[in-house]
Amino acid sequence: MRVCALQSGTSADGIDVLVVDAEVSGDTLSVRPVRWRTREWEPTLRRDILQASHGDALDAAAWCALDTRLGEAFAEAARDEDDLDLVVSHGQTLYHWIDDGHARGTMQLGEPSLIAEAAGCPVISHLRHADIAAGGEGAPLMAVLDRLWLAPEAAEQGTSIATVNIGGIANIQVVEPDGRVRAWDTGPGNALIDALVDRRSQGRESFDRDGALAASGRVHPQLLTLLQRHPYFSRPEPKTTGRHEFSAHTVDDVVDGLTGTRPSDADIAATLAELTAWSIAEAVRRSGAGRVLVSGGGVHNPVLMRRLAELAAPTRVASTAERGVDPDSRENLMFAVVGLLSWFGIPIEIDGPARRIAGRFTPSPRGLALPAPRPSLTRLEILP
Known part of the structure; x- marks a missing residue:
C-alpha cells in the first residue's frame, strides 16, 4: 500500500506530509519512507489556528469555517501526491480537554471528506478519540510505533x-x-x-x-x-x-x-x-x-x-x-503506522485501560472496501 500521513503539530508550523510504501509479511509491518515535506500554512489561517488554540472566542460559523478551511488545506496537500491507497490525517489539534487530571475529549480539525475527495482514496482521521472514550488519555500515540519498533531490541x-x-x-x-x-x-x-x-x-x-x-x-x-x-x-x-x-x-x-x-x-x-x-x-x-x-x-x-x-x-x-529514522518525520511515520493498524482491524494500546481500533473511516469517492482483519502485527521494520 502507498500511504500518506498528514498532520500539523501544536506549534502549527505547517502541514507535515509523509508518503510511505507499506507491506505486511507474517507478523511484520515493513514501512519505507518515500517523500517528506512541509507545506506552510497560509499566514492568515495560521494566525486563526493559534488564536483559536489560545482560547479566542469563536461562534459556530467561525468554527465551521475553520474546520472547512483546514480540511481544504489538508486536501490540497494530499492532492499533490499520486497513487495513494490511504490517507491518515491527524488534523490540527485545537484543544485537548483535561478534567480532574484525565482526558475527557480532544479536538483535531480538518474535515476528512474534503481530503478523501481530493486524494481519491479512503481517509482515517480522529485517531485519539476511541482511546479517550475507553478511559485512556488519547496520548502519546508514539507508544504504538515504539512498541512495534523497539520492543524486540529491548527484549x-x-x-x-x-x-x-x-x-x-x-x-x-x-x-x-x-x-x-x-x-x-x-x-x-x-x-x-x-x-x-x-x-x-x-x-x-x-x-x-x-x-x-x-x-x-x-x-x-x-x-x-x-x-x-x-x-x-x-x-x-x-x-x-x-x-x-x-x-x-x-x-x-x-x-x-x-x-x-x-x-x-x-x-x-x-x-x-x-x-x-x-x-x-x-x-x-x-x-x-x-x-x-x-x-x-x-x-x-x-x-x-x-x-x-x-x-x-x-x-x-x-x-x-x-x-536511520528522520527525527522530523518520525511523528508522521507514527500516524502512518497507527492508520495501517486500523486498516487491518488491529486495536492499539497507548498506556491506558483498553485496546481499541483507532480512528474514523471516511470512504473514497469510489467507496470503502476494508481487507480481512489480521490477528496482530508484532514487529515494525523501517526500511531505508
Whole structure:
C-alpha cells in the first residue's frame, strides 16, 4: 500500500506530509519512507489556528469555517501526491480537554471528506478519540510505533529504551524488555519558546532557529523555580497536556509576578529551554531507561539538546537519526503506522485501560472496501 500521513503539530508550523510504501509479511509491518515535506500554512489561517488554540472566542460559523478551511488545506496537500491507497490525517489539534487530571475529549480539525475527495482514496482521521472514550488519555500515540519498533531490541538486550518527541509538547515512551510501554507527556517542548519568538518578531519568525535567542541569554533562577512549580509536573503518570496549560499566558503570568527587573527576552528563552530540558530529564530519570532516542523539532535546538544530555547523564541521549529514522518525520511515520493498524482491524494500546481500533473511516469517492482483519502485527521494520 502507498500511504500518506498528514498532520500539523501544536506549534502549527505547517502541514507535515509523509508518503510511505507499506507491506505486511507474517507478523511484520515493513514501512519505507518515500517523500517528506512541509507545506506552510497560509499566514492568515495560521494566525486563526493559534488564536483559536489560545482560547479566542469563536461562534459556530467561525468554527465551521475553520474546520472547512483546514480540511481544504489538508486536501490540497494530499492532492499533490499520486497513487495513494490511504490517507491518515491527524488534523490540527485545537484543544485537548483535561478534567480532574484525565482526558475527557480532544479536538483535531480538518474535515476528512474534503481530503478523501481530493486524494481519491479512503481517509482515517480522529485517531485519539476511541482511546479517550475507553478511559485512556488519547496520548502519546508514539507508544504504538515504539512498541512495534523497539520492543524486540529491548527484549534482546534486557534493558528499557526510551524515546522522546519534542514537538510543541514533549512526550516520552519507555519500552520495557517484556514489551510493555509506558508513555506520557513530560510538559512543554517547543511551545513556550515558539510563542515567545512569534510575539517578539511580530509573527515573522515561528521558532528559535538554531537556539540562537536562548544561547544569547542566561537562565533566570527565580523564573525557572516558579515555572517548575507548575502543577502539571507533580501529577502522576500517565498524563497528557497541551497549549491549554502551557501557552504564552503561562509565562506572562509568572513573569508579571517576578520581583526586580523584568528579564530580557533572551533570558526568558534561555530559561524556557532549561525548563523543557529539565522536565524531560526528570522523566528520563524516572523511566530508568538505559538510553534515549530523540525526535521532533527540538532536536534542532542545540541549547536544548546540550542541556538535556547534561541533565539526563549518565543515560545517553541521541537523535533517532542514529537509528536511520528522520527525527522530523518520525511523528508522521507514527500516524502512518497507527492508520495501517486500523486498516487491518488491529486495536492499539497507548498506556491506558483498553485496546481499541483507532480512528474514523471516511470512504473514497469510489467507496470503502476494508481487507480481512489480521490477528496482530508484532514487529515494525523501517526500511531505508
